[in-house]
Amino acid sequence: MKKGMKPLIATLAAGWLVFAAACSPDQPAEPVAPPSPASEASPAPAAPAAEAPPQASVTEPGQVSMAAEISEIEDQQETVDDSPATTGSLRLRDLSPVASAQAQASRFQQGVNYKPLVPAQPTSVSPGQVEAVEVFWYGCPHCFALDPAVESWRKSGKAPYVQFVRVPAMWNDMLKTHARLFYTVETLGKLEELHPVIFREINVSRNLLDTTDKIVAFLGQHGITADAYKKAANSFAVEAKLRRAEELNRRYRVQGVPMVVINGKYTADVGSAGGNQQLLQLIDEVAARERG
Numbered sequence: 097m098k099k100g101m102k103p104l105i106a107t108l109a110a111g112w113l114v115f116a117a118a119c120s121p122d123q124p125a126e127p128v129a130p131p132s133p134a135s136e137a138s139p140a141p142a143a144p145a146a147e148a149p150p151q152a153s154v155t156e157p158g159q160v161s162m163a164a165e166i167s168e169i170e171d172q173q174e175t176v177d178d179s180p181a182t183t184g185s186l187r188l189r190d191l192s193p194v195a196s197a198q199a200q201a202s203r204f205q206q207g208v209n210y211k212p213l214v215p216a217q218p219t220s221v222s223p224g225q226v227e228a229v230e231v232f233w234y235g236c237p238h239c240f241a242l243d244p245a246v247e248s249w250r251k252s253g254k255a256p257y258v259q260f261v262r263v264p265a266m267w268n269d270m271l272k273t274h275a276r277l278f279y280t281v282e283t284l285g286k287l288e289e290l291h292p293v294i295f296r297e298i299n300v301s302r303n304l305l306d307t308t309d310k311i312v313a314f315l316g317q318h319g320i321t322a323d324a325y326k327k328a329a330n331s332f333a334v335e336a337k338l339r340r341a342e343e344l345n346r347r348y349r350v351q352g353v354p355m356v357v358i359n360g361k362y363t364a365d366v367g368s369a370g371g372n373q374q375l376l377q378l379i380d381e382v383a384a385r386e387r388g
Contacts, residue, residue: 226387228383232262235299246376247292263344277311286320
């Protein structure tokens with residue numbers, strides 16, 4: 097090996113470790129800066145990974161697994177770069193809802209890029225519609241990195257017959273606190289405005305929003321009073337949605353986030369698809385086939 101190649105190889109290896117880092121059941125989840133444009137633009141080819149059994153603790157690159165927890169993040173992490181270079185790594189190219197899926201026909205392979213969910217689960221959409229569920233956690237750095245691309249796709253990229261649904265992960269108390277926050281803000285009609293703001297508050301500002309006091313103080317800055325939050329947070333509607341989310345987490349066999357479930361039949365993630373943009377293209381392609 098030429099001497100000049102060693103620093104380059106070390107640099108590339110370090111970049112891959114940042115992208116592939118995932119919080120496994122034996123590893124705490126810690127918000128980190130999203131991968132740089134260079135690391136996502138030129139991914140190294142990888143052989144298909146063998147499918148792990150449901151009890152396995154191995155997660156795909158770009159996922160946080162179900163036993164992950166944040167603790168003392170302020171003392172453990174460097175500040176996330178809030179510059180355009182950081183957030184710019186998540187830009188999603190303009191996708192045509194139907195033409196993109198047709199042009200990419202058979203690009204994504206079952207068993208390689210996505211796998212069947214057995215047994216298949218019922219959806220909550222009308223006939224002729226295809227459901228796309230994202231299972232996420234506000235404290236997950238990979239979910240935070242994916243979210244701008246999801247938002248762009250949701251608003252102007254996906255086909256009109258694709259019905260997008262978010263389901264919060266529910267595997268421990270902190271995640272359940274964030275799930276309650278998600279459904280409370282939704283009930284108050286503020287989700288469209290505050291969903292990305294909550295992501296940034298946790299992952300950039302390092303405010304974990306893990307107690308009622310922190311949540312009330314944060315929402316107070318955005319026009320939601322303590323009484324309004326507490327009333328909504330403890331409402332029958334929010335409790336019902338939390339129970340439903342917990343049931344879906346079991347039915348989908350959620351072991352890591354971010355994870356997508358397409359029409360109740362297939363699951364995929366950033367690692368299996370090959371990147372943030374590729375995951376959304378995979379949803380388009382599989383949804384188009386599901387619709388027939």
